[in-house]
Amino acid sequence: MSTTTFWLAILGAGAVTFALRVSLIALLGRLEVPPFLERALRYVPAAVLTAVVIPLLFYQDGALEASVGNERLLAGLIAVLIALRTRNVLLVLGGGMAALWALQAVGQSL
Amino acid sequence: MTTTTRKASRGIGLRSPTRSPDQGTRTRSIALELDGAMAESAKPASPGAVFLSGARAIAPVALALAPLGLAFGTAAMGSGLSALEALGMSVFVLSGAAQLAALPLVSAGASVAVVVLTVLVINLRFVLYSAALAPHFKNLSAGWKALLSYLIIDQVFAEAITRFDRGEVQEHARRWYFLGVALPILAVWLACTVGGVYLGSWVPEGWSLDFVLPLIFIALAVPAVKDRATGAAALFAGVTALFAASMPLNLGLITAALVGVSGGLVAESMIERRNK
Numbered sequence: 001m002s003t004t005t006f007w008l009a010i011l012g013a014g015a016v017t018f019a020l021r022v023s024l025i026a027l028l029g030r031l032e033v034p035p036f037l038e039r040a041l042r043y044v045p046a047a048v049l050t051a052v053v054i055p056l057l058f059y060q061d062g063a064l065e066a067s068v069g070n071e072r073l074l075a076g077l078i079a080v081l082i083a084l085r086t087r088n089v090l091l092v093l094g095g096g097m098a099a100l101w102a103l104q105a106v107g108q109s110l
Numbered sequence: 111m112t113t114t115t116r117k118a119s120r121g122i123g124l125r126s127p128t129r130s131p132d133q134g135t136r137t138r139s140i141a142l143e144l145d146g147a148m149a150e151s152a153k154p155a156s157p158g159a160v161f162l163s164g165a166r167a168i169a170p171v172a173l174a175l176a177p178l179g180l181a182f183g184t185a186a187m188g189s190g191l192s193a194l195e196a197l198g199m200s201v202f203v204l205s206g207a208a209q210l211a212a213l214p215l216v217s218a219g220a221s222v223a224v225v226v227l228t229v230l231v232i233n234l235r236f237v238l239y240s241a242a243l244a245p246h247f248k249n250l251s252a253g254w255k256a257l258l259s260y261l262i263i264d265q266v267f268a269e270a271i272t273r274f275d276r277g278e279v280q281e282h283a284r285r286w287y288f289l290g291v292a293l294p295i296l297a298v299w300l301a302c303t304v305g306g307v308y309l310g311s312w313v314p315e316g317w318s319l320d321f322v323l324p325l326i327f328i329a330l331a332v333p334a335v336k337d338r339a340t341g342a343a344a345l346f347a348g349v350t351a352l353f354a355a356s357m358p359l360n361l362g363l364i365t366a367a368l369v370g371v372s373g374g375l376v377a378e379s380m381i382e383r384r385n386k
Contacts, residue, residue, distance in 0.1 A: 014201075017230075025244045041235050045331075046344040049327050050347045050366075055362065
């Protein structure tokens with residue numbers, strides 16, 4: 001991505017985000033949130049977050065790599081287990097990185 | 111009480127005479143607010159004191175945000191962004207999940223439209239926050255509305271709206287309380303973005319620090335699955351993402367997100383029907 005495209009994308013994303021934030025504060029009384037949107041929004045965090053993380057774990061250099069040889073996938077699964085048990089961001093980060101380093105070390109020694 | 115009145119009248123006295131019609135209404139509304147404040151409580155706090163009480167309330171949350179900010183900076187650096195570019199994202203977008211989700215798109219060279227569309231879907235929730243805050247900000251000037259809107263962030267909204275809805279902050283003090291809550295969050299977010307980029311650049315490449323990005327999303331995604339319907343949303347999104355990742359124009363993420371949301375809605379109505 002070129003520098004110009006990058007800044008265009010960021011300014012566009014910023015403008016859209018500001019429009020969403022200011023929307024009903026500016027239009028008070030003239031517009032309401034449709035109930036359907038309110039229901040749908042409940043599922044955005046779970047859907048988006050999962051949609052981001054899955055390709056990052058399963059794809060390596062643009063190719064699907066769903067095997068025990070994929071250290072990132074295994075370390076990611078360990079991080080999911082830590083997140084389920086502790087709900088602590090720092091432990092997930094620390095534990096996940098440690099798991100990746102350990103798996104990479106094992107992979108190199110084999 | 112007297113100090114507030116004196117400050118208000120001094121402020122109006124300093125303004126240029128060309129804006130006198132506006133001043134009249136402003137003086138009246140201040141007087142009305144002060145009457146209301148007197149009825150509610152014996153000692154209305156000064157803007158500075160209200161600002162500080164907001165800052166104190168948010169301090170632990172602001173500290174807890176630091177690892178996420180550092181992780182964003184580090185992940186941005188891992189995606190090939192400079193400190194200025196990472197800071198630009200934090201200033202203009204100011205939304206952790208959207209910024210983090212945009213990183214893989216940006217480093218894969220996605221088009222402007224795809225980045226903007228993805229950020230739009232992730233940040234749609236701000237419309238709900240805007241709706242909830244609107245009645246509390248309705249008497250403010252356009253400038254104040256714009257400033258406070260820019261500062262709507264998940265943590266800020268959560269802290270402010272509970273106090274506002276319980277009536278714990280008087281109407282004339284709400285903007286100062288909101289600023290007091292928002293500015294520490296903004297400061298931590300911007301400082302940690304830059305700090306994270308430099309932290310990331312010290313670390314040798316063999317440490318695979320780009321793995322911080324999926325880890326952060328795991329830490330956020332697991333608590334987002336609260337019940338069977340949100341679980342279905344995650345499942346549909348995950349399976350779609352697995353097969354849509356090679357879609358042209360990097361449209362995989364947005365496709366998977368929309369399929370996931372639809373899956374959640376379908377699961378919700380199925381669960382409702384069964385419970386009837």
